[in-house]
Amino acid sequence: MNWGDWKALRGLQHVLANGQKRYLNSVWVSAHSRMIFLVLLILFFGGRCAFQVWSIYDSIPDLPKGTLQMVGLSNDGARFVVLNDDHDYAKGVNRISVLVVFDEPKHVEQGTFRFEAKRELVDCSKRQIAFLGAGFYDDQGHQTISRVSDDISDPKTHPFEAIETETTLVCDHEDFTQSRVVGYLAALAQTQAMVSAARSNLLR
Numbered sequence: 001m002n003w004g005d006w007k008a009l010r011g012l013q014h015v016l017a018n019g020q021k022r023y024l025n026s027v028w029v030s031a032h033s034r035m036i037f038l039v040l041l042i043l044f045f046g047g048r049c050a051f052q053v054w055s056i057y058d059s060i061p062d063l064p065k066g067t068l069q070m071v072g073l074s075n076d077g078a079r080f081v082v083l084n085d086d087h088d089y090a091k092g093v094n095r096i097s098v099l100v101v102f103d104e105p106k107h108v109e110q111g112t113f114r115f116e117a118k119r120e121l122v123d124c125s126k127r128q129i130a131f132l133g134a135g136f137y138d139d140q141g142h143q144t145i146s147r148v149s150d151d152i153s154d155p156k157t158h159p160f161e162a163i164e165t166e167t168t169l170v171c172d173h174e175d176f177t178q179s180r181v182v183g184y185l186a187a188l189a190q191t192q193a194m195v196s197a198a199r200s201n202l203l204r
Contacts, residue, residue, distance in 0.1 A: 058119075059119050059133030059148050060117075060119070060134060061082075061118065061119050061133075061135065062117065062135070063099075063115060063117055063135075063137050063184040064080075064097060064117065064183065064187075065184070066182065066183070067082075067083045067180050067182055068081065068083065068180065068182070068183075068184075069083055069169060069176060069180050070176060070178040070181075070187070070190060070191075070194075071165040071169050072163070073191075073194055075195070075198070075199075076102055076104065076195065077100060077101050077102040077103055077191055078100075078101050078187070078190070078191040078194065079098065079099075079100050079101075079165055079166065080099040080100075080101065080181075081096060081097075081099075081169050082096070082097035082099060084096075089124070089171070089173075090124070091124050091125055092125050093121055093122070093123045093125075094121070094122045094123075094124065094171075095121055095132075096120055096122055096170060097117065097118070098118050098119075098120060099115060099116070099117050099187060100116040100117075101114070101184070101187050101188050102114055102191075103191055103192050103195045103196075105138065105139065110145045111136070111144035111145045112138055113136035113137055113138055113145060114137065114139050114188070115136070115137040115184055115188075116135070116137075117135050117137065117184075118131065118132070118133065118134035118135075119131075119132040119134070120166070121155065122166070122167055122170050123157065124167075124170065124171035127159060127160050127167075127171070128159055128160070129157060129160055129161075129164055129167060130149070130155040130156060130157040131156075132148070133147065133148040133149060134147050178190070178194070
């Protein structure tokens with residue numbers, strides 16, 4: 001590195017450390033402007049890219065190992081809310097994780113899955129919900145498919161729908177008769193038992 005490059009980098013350090021515009025017009029920065037702008041662009045877009053990558057990664061939850069509450073049952077599976085540490089939720093926006101468990105593996109073009117773990121934003125005050133991302137996992141707990149919102153930074157919201165029974169727990173604080181379980185495998189066992197019992201009742 002020559003003396004001019006060193007001076008330019010020193011100027012960039014002043015800009016980043018002090019955040020003062022006066023350095024932008026100084027000889028320290030303007031000595032090699034193209035190199036400085038390149039570094040600034042790398043820092044700016046690199047930071048934005050890293051944030052986007054992290055947002056996508058964070059929007060796809062792992063299979064839960066904590067406490068789960070069943071909030072809905074269908075003819076082929078069940079829906080659970082991953083409870084937070086204090087089992088309490090705000091009157092405004094809540095960022096929650098939902099686990100959908102199927103009694104039999106599902107086969108689609110993209111892969112096979114038994115579990116869907118997804119992240120949502122639930123706005124209790126506006127009665128709206130937004131999807132952030134989801135991971136689909138097989139019986140061995142391997143992620144086979146994933147999907148994310150079109151815009152992680154500003155996800156689209158929609159009014160609560162009947163199938164989104166997690167909202168009755170988060171916003172309405174409804175009490176459910178089903179016992180809480182710990183971990184996704186326990187949720188699978190509970191789902192299979194309840195789906196089997198429901199089918200038996202239909203056959204009577």
